[in-house]
Amino acid sequence: MSEDTTQTAFTPRVFSGIQPSGNLHLGNYLGALKRFADSQTAGIQSIFCMVDMHAITVWQDPAALRRQTRELTAGFIASGVDPDKSVLFNQSQVSAHAELAWIFNCVARMGWMKRMTQWKDKAGKNQENASLGLFAYPALMAADILAYHATHVPVGEDQKQHLELTRDIAIKFNNDFGVDFFPITEPVIEGTATRVMSLRDGSKKMSKSDPSDMSRINMTDDADAIASKIRKARTDPDALPSEAEGLEARPEARNLVNIYAALADLSVDAVLRDVGGKQFSEFKPMLADLAVTRLSPISTEMARLMQQPDEIDAILRHGAEQARAIANPILEKTYEILGMVR
Ligand code: ATP
Ligand code: MG
Numbered sequence: 001m002s003e004d005t006t007q008t009a010f011t012p013r014v015f016s017g018i019q020p021s022g023n024l025h026l027g028n029y030l031g032a033l034k035r036f037a038d039s040q041t042a043g044i045q046s047i048f049c050m051v052d053m054h055a056i057t058v059w060q061d062p063a064a065l066r067r068q069t070r071e072l073t074a075g076f077i078a079s080g081v082d083p084d085k086s087v088l089f090n091q092s093q094v095s096a097h098a099e100l101a102w103i104f105n106c107v108a109r110m111g112w113m114k115r116m117t118q119w120k121d122k123a124g125k126n127q128e129n130a131s132l133g134l135f136a137y138p139a140l141m142a143a144d145i146l147a148y149h150a151t152h153v154p155v156g157e158d159q160k161q162h163l164e165l166t167r168d169i170a171i172k173f174n175n176d177f178g179v180d181f182f183p184i185t186e187p188v189i190e191g192t193a194t195r196v197m198s199l200r201d202g203s204k205k206m207s208k209s210d211p212s213d214m215s216r217i218n219m220t221d222d223a224d225a226i227a228s229k230i231r232k233a234r235t236d237p238d239a240l241p242s243e244a245e246g247l248e249a250r251p252e253a254r255n256l257v258n259i260y261a262a263l264a265d266l267s268v269d270a271v272l273r274d275v276g277g278k279q280f281s282e283f284k285p286m287l288a289d290l291a292v293t294r295l296s297p298i299s300t301e302m303a304r305l306m307q308q309p310d311e312i313d314a315i316l317r318h319g320a321e322q323a324r325a326i327a328n329p330i331l332e333k334t335y336e337i338l339g340m341v342r
Helices: 026-041 062-078 096-105 110-114 117-123 132-146 157-177 223-231 251-264 268-275 280-306 309-338
Strands: 013-018 045-050 087-090 152-154 186-188
Touching: 013 026, 013 062, 013 132, 026 045, 026 062, 026 152, 026 251, 026 280, 045 062, 045 309, 062 087, 062 280, 062 309, 087 309, 096 132, 096 309, 110 132, 110 157, 117 132, 117 157, 132 157, 152 157, 157 186, 223 280, 251 268, 251 280, 280 309
Parallel strands: 013 045, 013 152, 045 087, 152 186
Antiparallel strands: none
């Protein structure tokens, strides 16, 4: 984790969130979940959130949202996040997120928001019909982070731009009111799989919202589904290279090697020393075996936890209490800075 010497006033604190929008996938695991447990073992206070208010920026079926929120919580726990060590909760139970988001809506500029590539990607050609919430999403994300004065945010590569916006919002707030109140958050984008790509299209990231189930490996997929999706993954006809440079113009090959490296906890060079020269017909079954070995204990544990929804709900309620205890005083101080009578 990088040290930021300008941040001496703020205690190191990790925050990250995942949307309970279903289809939790290998990209979420390698880019986010797998790394969350690391911050916990490093002894840094960590706060993890099921960002249900982000999920409703596109329509969600209510029964599905409820199930997906519990399933995501199970995914965190099964990936090694311990609710006794980290704060684990869902966003809508802590109103500070929405309140601070409104304040940040008044800090962020339209021009900043219009530049967000996720907005452009998700709204596509139909911007007039996208929700206002989808447009304002990055201000809510800034609130998620800054309500805890979080200093470090482990995320996948796709969130880099939103984290830069979070820094801009913190800087502008601090400047506008002549304070040094919000920390300038550090993105933590590390590892060999910070951007897992779609199995069908090496130029698109693997996403929960991709309409094609074949584009992603879901955390709940069984061994057969994983093997079949990897077997059918798009590749080129060449053998694997022996060095990382050989992957540069081969996005699909690079993606599969990156996934292998991240799952095996090896560097890309170490993997290629081993598999360089092999055809995909040989490499794909190796990758499928490794993915099944790594993911099946997690999906089994998720399924077990899902049998006890009351327990999951109790964990989220308890986490929300802990989260409120941190966020509410920060929100109160924000209102005071703004001059709101309380
Ligand atoms: P959606 O398509 O609905 O936006 P998503 O797959 O992007 O879903 P999010 O809940 O938006 O999932 O993101 C949760 C976390 O997973 C974030 O830290 C994000 O950066 C990370 N993440 C998402 N997709 C990938 C990916 N393909 N590779 C690596 N990390 C990813
Ligand atoms: Mg996303």
